[in-house]
Amino acid sequence: MAELTARMGNLGLGDSVHAGGAPNNASGQRAAYIPPHLRAKMQAQHASASGAAAQHAAPPINAANSSIGNSRWASAPTPAESHIQRQPNGWAAAPTFTPSNNWENPEPRPQRSMDNQGYNGGGYGRTAPGEGTWRDGKHVPGPPNPRLERELFGTANDPSKQTTGINFEKYDDIPVEASGTDVPEAVIAFTSPPLDPHLLTNIELAHYKQPTPVQKYSIPIVANGRDLMACAQTGSGKTGGFLFPILSQAFKQGPSLLPAGQNQGFGRKKAHPTSLILAPTRELVSQIYDEARKFAYRSWVKPCVVYGGADITSQLRLIERGCDLLVATPGRLVDLIERGRISLANIKYLILDEADRMLDMGFEPQIRRIVEGEDMPGVHSRQTLMFSATFPRDIQMLARDFLKDYIFLSVGRVGSTSENITQKVEYVEDQDKRSVLLDILQAHQGGLTLIFVETKRMADNLSEFLLNQKFPATSIHGDRTQRERERALEMFRTGRCPVLVATAVAARGLDIPNVTHVVNYDLPTDIDDYVHRIGRTGRAGNVGISTAFFNRGNRGVVRELIDLLKEANQEVPAFLESIARESGGMGGGRGGRGGGGGRGRGQSGAKDFRRYGGGSGGLGGSGGGFGGPPNSSFSGPGGYGGGSYSGGSAGYGGGNGSNGGYGNGGNGGYGNPASWW
């Protein structure tokens, strides 16, 4: 424990806590708390005041309130921000760069024999406006299409189309760690060394100016043919992290030739995409597809999307027009493979977004089926990229099955939540949650508020309650129809329903500008879910607030929550510390997963398990140290994870130190998770 304390001290974290139970809102002037039994009267007043409803009406979303490409809600843009600094036209004037591998000189691709008209994405129709071709070994971008351009990139008046902002200069301070063999040097700009020129024009249209840290590394890593496991904090540009390099390569190299014997398209309608992106929810898949359309604009690359709950015939039509880059949820993809409409034989890039989620118990069999059970090229014949904000140790071990000699990239603080998010935790008993929520919504006007609950039923109940309270709320969860889900998201995005009650379906990856507040009405039992949830705000360099309702029912995550708050330089309420003490060392509730970290959450966000107490185990003796029972909050191979934090000696390793920097000191971290209660 002394070591843990010392570590915290090293981080320069103060002990400052504030008293629980007297919470403040963002502006520090929340209305006095009204107990539930008095609430009815207040409601009556509230409802009768017609002005109150108007007060909660959709906040204004207009040009005056958001600068182009930098859709900041709370703070008005400065004049400087409202004028996009265009990149100079001299892309080509970028400094020279000596490629360590195949950067500048991509292997020339054989042209398709059938290709008299030029490759148009393997489709059967003509090239549509806004699409390009590959002809005579050259990329021939299509002509600009103003209407499509507006649809894809939005306008100044439509911030709901503006996704990630451009406050990337703030990212320069973010620590980046890359481990693995022969890590390529990071790029310093999109133009240095340059991405494909056509991609640069699209990046410019999207108002991206600088690569984020994860992009600076992922671009050369992919260009050098390496596999990647990237752990980057929420809102730090992971989507661009894989889209930019794979599209740049595609634009430079052109379509790959199908292996002999495969049908080339005439006759049977079977798509052979070269890139496959898998993600855990339909909405996230849809969002990635929208991004892919932007950056593939006017190019020969045709992006496609498939997911369940939506009309399959329109998805099939899209595929038939040509399918080079496919974004999919697992179930629908398997369906289409079984129908013989998609082949994975031509895959060069496999991307798992939210990879830890894709490889957890619920999804892993489907992923294994797609990656190992179909006609996907083997691990050595493709490039595999995995991205997430969190990457628990055991999932990292699982992920090895799909990767070859990969580079592990860690972007951001150890805990991987952004410091742009102000995290609050309030002590609220279950029966008081509605009241406190109303107070919060009352006080927090002018942005979008995303409220997370644990169950679909609760999502329905709570959104109905809020509607009755005249808050324009809606809900999203897996029991709603896809149409309802998409409508709810759209209402939320556009601000017509600035309050969205959501289950875990909305926890990951969704990039919704202007979400200024995330409320964990119910805390998740997995702290990584908390990390992803609050990551819906404070994106792309903007700031956000998160509020969690905590009571003794959540003591299972108290230790991990405290650690997380400390790591993110947030205040830790006194009641959390005391509940943690009450719960003693048994607070963890799930010693298993965190193993490597020894603090329960196991530095799930940011440590390459190969370096920090990883390996295939076996080295070193028993856990020792803090090992204790599997569900102890100090479980695992002891202290700071068997491995050394700084290499060399046992470091923080606790344990018995016998295995120095490697080996996990036995299996302590893999005890069965404690029961749920």
Next chain:
DNA sequence: AAAAAAT
């Protein structure tokens, strides 16, 4: 125990 993902 819950959510998500094919029909």
